[in-house]
Amino acid sequence: MSELVNSFQQLGAWRDSLATSIDRLRRWLNAGQLLDADAGRRLDLAQDRLSGDKLVIAFVAEFSRGKSELINAIFFADYGRRILPSAAGRTTMCPTELMYDETLPPCIRALPIETRARLGNTSDFKRSAVEWRVFPLNPDSPEGMLEAFKLVAETVRVSAEEARIYGLYDPADAEQVLAVDRHGMLEISRWRHAIINFPHPLLRDGLVILDTPGLNAIGTEPELTLSLVPSAHAVLFVLAADTGVTRSDLGVWRHIVGNDARDANHIAILNKIDGLWDELKSTAEIDAEVERQVQHVAATLHLDPSRIFPVSAQKGLVAKVTHDQALLRQSRLPALEAALVDLLVPSKRDLVRQQTVAVVDRVVVEVRQTLSARERNLVEQLYELRSLQGKNQSSVERMLLRAQAEQHEFDENVRKILATRTVLTRLAEEAYTNVRLDALRACVLDTRERMRKARLTPQFISVTRDYFAQLRELLRKSSAGLAEIERMMIGVQRSFAEQVGWSLPPPMSFSLDTYVAEIDRLEGAYRNHFGAIAMLTRDKWSLIERFFDTVVVKSRTIFAAAERDAEAWVRSLLPPIEMQVREQRQQLKKRTDAVTRIRDAQGSLEERIGQLEDALQDVQGQLAELKRHADRIRLPREELAGRITRPDPIPPSALPAPAGHLGRHLGIES
Numbered sequence: 001m002s003e004l005v006n007s008f009q010q011l012g013a014w015r016d017s018l019a020t021s022i023d024r025l026r027r028w029l030n031a032g033q034l035l036d037a038d039a040g041r042r043l044d045l046a047q048d049r050l051s052g053d054k055l056v057i058a059f060v061a062e063f064s065r066g067k068s069e070l071i072n073a074i075f076f077a078d079y080g081r082r083i084l085p086s087a088a089g090r091t092t093m094c095p096t097e098l099m100y101d102e103t104l105p106p107c108i109r110a111l112p113i114e115t116r117a118r119l120g121n122t123s124d125f126k127r128s129a130v131e132w133r134v135f136p137l138n139p140d141s142p143e144g145m146l147e148a149f150k151l152v153a154e155t156v157r158v159s160a161e162e163a164r165i166y167g168l169y170d171p172a173d174a175e176q177v178l179a180v181d182r183h184g185m186l187e188i189s190r191w192r193h194a195i196i197n198f199p200h201p202l203l204r205d206g207l208v209i210l211d212t213p214g215l216n217a218i219g220t221e222p223e224l225t226l227s228l229v230p231s232a233h234a235v236l237f238v239l240a241a242d243t244g245v246t247r248s249d250l251g252v253w254r255h256i257v258g259n260d261a262r263d264a265n266h267i268a269i270l271n272k273i274d275g276l277w278d279e280l281k282s283t284a285e286i287d288a289e290v291e292r293q294v295q296h297v298a299a300t301l302h303l304d305p306s307r308i309f310p311v312s313a314q315k316g317l318v319a320k321v322t323h324d325q326a327l328l329r330q331s332r333l334p335a336l337e338a339a340l341v342d343l344l345v346p347s348k349r350d351l352v353r354q355q356t357v358a359v360v361d362r363v364v365v366e367v368r369q370t371l372s373a374r375e376r377n378l379v380e381q382l383y384e385l386r387s388l389q390g391k392n393q394s395s396v397e398r399m400l401l402r403a404q405a406e407q408h409e410f411d412e413n414v415r416k417i418l419a420t421r422t423v424l425t426r427l428a429e430e431a432y433t434n435v436r437l438d439a440l441r442a443c444v445l446d447t448r449e450r451m452r453k454a455r456l457t458p459q460f461i462s463v464t465r466d467y468f469a470q471l472r473e474l475l476r477k478s479s480a481g482l483a484e485i486e487r488m489m490i491g492v493q494r495s496f497a498e499q500v501g502w503s504l505p506p507p508m509s510f511s512l513d514t515y516v517a518e519i520d521r522l523e524g525a526y527r528n529h530f531g532a533i534a535m536l537t538r539d540k541w542s543l544i545e546r547f548f549d550t551v552v553v554k555s556r557t558i559f560a561a562a563e564r565d566a567e568a569w570v571r572s573l574l575p576p577i578e579m580q581v582r583e584q585r586q587q588l589k590k591r592t593d594a595v596t597r598i599r600d601a602q603g604s605l606e607e608r609i610g611q612l613e614d615a616l617q618d619v620q621g622q623l624a625e626l627k628r629h630a631d632r633i634r635l636p637r638e639e640l641a642g643r644i645t646r647p648d649p650i651p652p653s654a655l656p657a658p659a660g661h662l663g664r665h666l667g668i669e670s
């Protein structure tokens, strides 16, 4: 098994064990009635995110550079054959996603090309199952799979006019005109998009592979350019040693990276180096030739040579199928695979950890806070009751009065502090308005109107630039509102510290920055695409409109996610405090009740002390168990995946305050 396959499987196993540990924690918290509804929702969300977690690798290049062959060689050599069709000339005709969704049977779903004549992009159609043709797949039969996969290469001949309606033919483009035969027909893909769903172990572990046809699709399918490729975790740009870097290769490169080659998830592959192998040359000579080509590619793409991988996909595939280790080394495929692991696995794990472990840690901190408060209370009550041992009735009477007074005082303080709730609701509403779909809709309508006026003029570029600027401004305003809420919460906590003596963990920090970054990325992808358009024809214009529709759909998704996250954050602010208040109130009441019973001689002091000692032991047991759960989640299967770095421990500021302050507040005498 290659290192790549191995690492991906370890990543999958790590994720599974993380999910199992969270599940255990959750059940344990539920059983101990330690999970409030909001914390439960947060754990749910973390688990959903974990189980739906995907790792997407996109292969982009001009046609015939060997994308499909590379996918076969890197991921599917264990089938002992080529499973994705790979042949000279144009082969893959439609964007193809290989993945596994276990809720569906193994199948190929294909979206007919005719849908391009209608409104809506691929992600709209993804929501509507009826638009897709479904072809069953038998994963046990390599022959059957091979046959079924030929679908991605299917074409149809249509009239130039029909192709124009689909946005696949522009009469103003001299090259495209050449493709039309003397009957006015041309060949186009039969499908717009294909999703191959099959239970390959890597796909089952959450890998998604995106194979694309050449520039034709990258330039005409907005979904690919604006969404699928930019959101991939790794983008592999493939060149071939026999063609070098052609003008159309550069076109594809510009579409994916624009002018900014710094993006760390792009790598370039110089394929077909076997073409340079020559029995009449020494290995050193061949290596020097490969190196020369790598340097040339680096200079042309403005890319660091360390990010360029010379390989032979075809020989690599043959070597794996025939178990020829020498040929495999010569194909240099293992170096590329190792680079992919380095590029993908640690960053993916960090991301998952950031998103999941952070959520869980937070819940753990909150629960620990509650348990520690309970522990502290019990210790103090014990102390208080022990001090009564051997004292007379009037001491008991005095203690009761003090307990009642403190119960009352606590309620009074809490009532004052929590009166902020209404302010919180108002501030939150104000912050949400900017990320609500209404606000976005207003921007879209305004932009469409201005685009209509700027139709076929270069001004449309500034119109779209303004659109993105408006979205950023909305997010900024919303962020400012949320920052105000955060300040208010810090104030609430300060009041608790001053009046009740609690030191609560600071509110979880929250930011809309990731959404601003997504808007930036969307704008970048849009600009890469249209930045260089010099002449606007009617057909180009309809392409621009198609792309803008996709931009709108993407913006909507981004705003909906921003709103959802902001709401979830606001919702999470009060429950931990409220839980703590409830806890404290209960303890104070129990204390008054206990002293009352002792005064009325209904219960003995010794009996009550015994109960408190048992309760204290329970809480300490729970705290230890909580720590075990938290440790398991922070370091799951560490030993399995060698590269995992240790997560940061919880900062001391997030830990519960030491006992003592509360004791003073309760006025316990020694």
Ligand SMILES: Nc1nc2c(ncn2[C@@H]2O[C@H](COP(=O)(O)OP(=O)(O)OP(=O)(O)O)[C@@H](O)[C@H]2O)c(=O)[nH]1
Pocket (backbone or CB within 6 Å): 061, 062, 063, 064, 065, 066, 067, 068, 069, 070, 085, 086, 087, 088, 089, 090, 091, 092, 093, 212, 213, 214, 271, 272, 273, 274, 275, 311, 312, 313, 314, 315
């Ligand atoms: N000599 C040599 N030929 C290769 C290599 N990799 C791919 N090829 C050949 O190049 C041709 C194109 O390969 P494909 O895998 O179909 O290329 P592609 O990039 O998927 O092309 P499209 O699907 O048309 O976009 C096929 O004939 C492959 O056999 C290689 O490493 N060496």
Ligand SMILES: [Mg+2]
Pocket (backbone or CB within 6 Å): 067, 068, 069, 085, 086, 091, 092, 211, 212
């Ligand atoms: Mg292909």
